[in-house]
Amino acid sequence: MPKIPTPYNDFRLSKGYLLVEVLVALALFGMAAVYLVDGAFVAARFTRHMKDTREMEQDLLWSRSQIFSEPDYEKISEGGDLETLTLGEIRWETEVELSSVLDVYKVSLRIEHDGSEEFGIEAGERESTIHLLRPTWSKHGDFASDRAELLNDKRDKIREMKEDRQR
Numbered sequence: 001m002p003k004i005p006t007p008y009n010d011f012r013l014s015k016g017y018l019l020v021e022v023l024v025a026l027a028l029f030g031m032a033a034v035y036l037v038d039g040a041f042v043a044a045r046f047t048r049h050m051k052d053t054r055e056m057e058q059d060l061l062w063s064r065s066q067i068f069s070e071p072d073y074e075k076i077s078e079g080g081d082l083e084t085l086t087l088g089e090i091r092w093e094t095e096v097e098l099s100s101v102l103d104v105y106k107v108s109l110r111i112e113h114d115g116s117e118e119f120g121i122e123a124g125e126r127e128s129t130i131h132l133l134r135p136t137w138s139k140h141g142d143f144a145s146d147r148a149e150l151l152n153d154k155r156d157k158i159r160e161m162k163e164d165r166q167r
Helices: 007-013 019-068 073-078 135-139 141-166
Strands: 080-083 089-098 104-113 124-133
Touching: 019 080, 019 089, 019 104, 019 124, 073 089, 089 141, 135 141
Parallel strands: none
Antiparallel strands: 080 089, 089 104, 104 124
C-alpha cells in the first residue's frame, strides 16, 4: 500500500529544526554562559581577597618581627609607630611580664592599624603574645627583684631534687 503524503510525514522527512528546538538550545546556551561568567567574576573577587589578606598577614608578620627584634626593654615598653605597605601606619604597645622560666618574658603586643582603601583593608586591631628570651632585660628595675626571687626558687627546687635523689 502506497504511503499517503501528509503534512506531518513531509515535515519529519525534512532535514531542518523546529523553531522551538532552536529557542530551547539558545536558552540553555545563554544560561550556561551567564553561570560561567558569574563564576569567573566570583573566582576573580575571591583571588583578589586572598591576595589582599596574604599581603596584610605578611605586613603583620613583618611588623611583629621589627618590634620583637628590639633588644632594649625601654623601647619595647614605650611602644611606637611603624609604616607598612598594606596596613598603613600602625601604632603598637606592649605589656611585658616575667614568666616562670628564668630570663624568658611573656610579651603581649597590641597593634592598631589605619587600613588601606587601595587594598580594601579596614582599620582595626590585632593582638598577639610571644615568649622572648631576653637575659639583658633582667637588669632592668622592673624585673631585677622578681628575677632574683625566681632564681632563688629555682635553686631551692634543684637543692630539693638533689636531696630526694640522695635518699
